[in-house]
Amino acid sequence: MDPSISAVGSWSGGRFMRFGEAISEQRLSALLVPDDQIATVISADVYGEGAADALLGRALAGCERERYCLVGAIGHDFYSAPRAGAKGYPRFSDPRLRGPERYRDYLEHAARASLERLGQERFDLLLLHNPDRRGYRSDAVWEALAQLRELGLTEKLGVAPGPANGFTLDLIACLERFSELIDWAMIIFSPLEPWPGELVLPAARAAGVRLITRVVDYGGLFFGDIDAQARFCERDHRAFRPAGWVEQGLQRIAQMAPIAEAHGLTPLQLACAFNLAQAPIACVAPTLIQERSAQARAIESKRAELAALASLQAAGALALSADEIAALRAIGDNTGCMALKGASPEHSGEEAPDRWELDEELRQAAARWAIDPERALVRSALV
Numbered sequence: 001m002d003p004s005i006s007a008v009g010s011w012s013g014g015r016f017m018r019f020g021e022a023i024s025e026q027r028l029s030a031l032l033v034p035d036d037q038i039a040t041v042i043s044a045d046v047y048g049e050g051a052a053d054a055l056l057g058r059a060l061a062g063c064e065r066e067r068y069c070l071v072g073a074i075g076h077d078f079y080s081a082p083r084a085g086a087k088g089y090p091r092f093s094d095p096r097l098r099g100p101e102r103y104r105d106y107l108e109h110a111a112r113a114s115l116e117r118l119g120q121e122r123f124d125l126l127l128l129h130n131p132d133r134r135g136y137r138s139d140a141v142w143e144a145l146a147q148l149r150e151l152g153l154t155e156k157l158g159v160a161p162g163p164a165n166g167f168t169l170d171l172i173a174c175l176e177r178f179s180e181l182i183d184w185a186m187i188i189f190s191p192l193e194p195w196p197g198e199l200v201l202p203a204a205r206a207a208g209v210r211l212i213t214r215v216v217d218y219g220g221l222f223f224g225d226i227d228a229q230a231r232f233c234e235r236d237h238r239a240f241r242p243a244g245w246v247e248q249g250l251q252r253i254a255q256m257a258p259i260a261e262a263h264g265l266t267p268l269q270l271a272c273a274f275n276l277a278q279a280p281i282a283c284v285a286p287t288l289i290q291e292r293s294a295q296a297r298a299i300e301s302k303r304a305e306l307a308a309l310a311s312l313q314a315a316g317a318l319a320l321s322a323d324e325i326a327a328l329r330a331i332g333d334n335t336g337c338m339a340l341k342g343a344s345p346e347h348s349g350e351e352a353p354d355r356w357e358l359d360e361e362l363r364q365a366a367a368r369w370a371i372d373p374e375r376a377l378v379r380s381a382l383v
Contacts, residue, residue: 001069001124003184003212003283005276006309007040008032010056012288013299016047018235020220020289023299025055031288031299032059034068037307042285044073044129045114046089053117061119070120073160074110075129091353093134093141100140107144111153125184126154130162133356136174142181158184164354166340168196168377169362172203172369179207189213189281191256191274191332192221192249196340196377201278203369210282213275217286221249222268225297233292255331259324263317268305273318274328336380345373
């Protein structure tokens with residue numbers, strides 16, 4: 001089963017990723033139960049060092065396996081390596097942990113352990129989670145992943161860059177090199193964050209790779225219960241965004257409101273419609289956040305808002321005109337708003353786990369897709 005147009009991830013609810021209030025296990029489990037409206041659930045083995053998998057497994061107990069799509073993600077080695085503070089766990093392909101000859105053993109172990117916690121026999125889609133430079137270009141990595149598919153541990157394979165934004169040319173080159181193996185990829189994309197994800201779309205279309213988009217909600221702003229006076233707790237990931245992002249985001253969402261009203265959509269549904277209008281985006285996975293403020297909505301109502309996409313799509317309400325898409329893109333233009341992760345013309349010197357120099361192979365990939373890295377992949381001096 002392929003991912004449906006909407007999905008819920010185990011990073012929602014504040015228990016395993018720090019967004020808003022940490023809701024109870026019972027409430028999060030209920031949010032993760034798949035149904036006819038949201039038939040896709042996503043987890044990553046590193047969330048809670050396996051605890052997110054286990055919680056999702058309890059949510060799936062009793063559900064008919066053929067009626068939902070299970071997406072997993074592996075890649076961070078929390079089994080044999082210590083956590084590096086806020087940087088998290090290292091990628092399994094870190095040469096300090098193992099060489100290429102041991103990639104297959106690790107990936108098979110991680111996939112089987114995740115499935116055991118989930119109480120499942122196979123994934124519908126298994127993503128390589130937040131790869132380092134080797135993960136994007138190593139034949140040994142993708143040969144090992146292909147063997148997991150041959151073993152029946154997953155039906156399809158994909159890649160999920162991150163955790164921050166960027167990895168643009170790395171992903172493009174990866175899709176080109178391993179297009180026969182990769183069915184899906186996950187990127188950050190929304191009407192308020194079209195750059196740099198939009199640069200990947202043509203290469204994904206050409207490779208026949210469909211896309212899941214996360215952060216569609218733009219830190220929760222599209223759900224409508226955050227105001228300009230919002231103050232996030234110290235450990236909330238949104239506290240690290242640039243000053244003024246809430247005020248600027250709300251102003252831009254207000255400019256988008258007439259288009260949402262014309263289609264009978266909420267702001268969040270409009271954001272999803274914008275994403276789904278961009279081929280080959282086929283699935284949206286916003287973060288469901290229980291806010292702490294007085295005007296906070298119940299997180300269950302946010303899930304219901306997302307679930308309504310299926311019927312809205314069937315009724316044609318998500319269909320946006322080319323002019324409307326262009327208008328939304330212009331309102332939300334964020335080009336050059338941040339320094340990007342992955343291969344970057346702004347990085348020189350020693351390779352870091354999430355940032356490295358732009359080499360000739362990636363410059364050639366950029367040229368094939370008419371991308372000028374020095375202009376299209378750098379932080380603007382005016383921002």
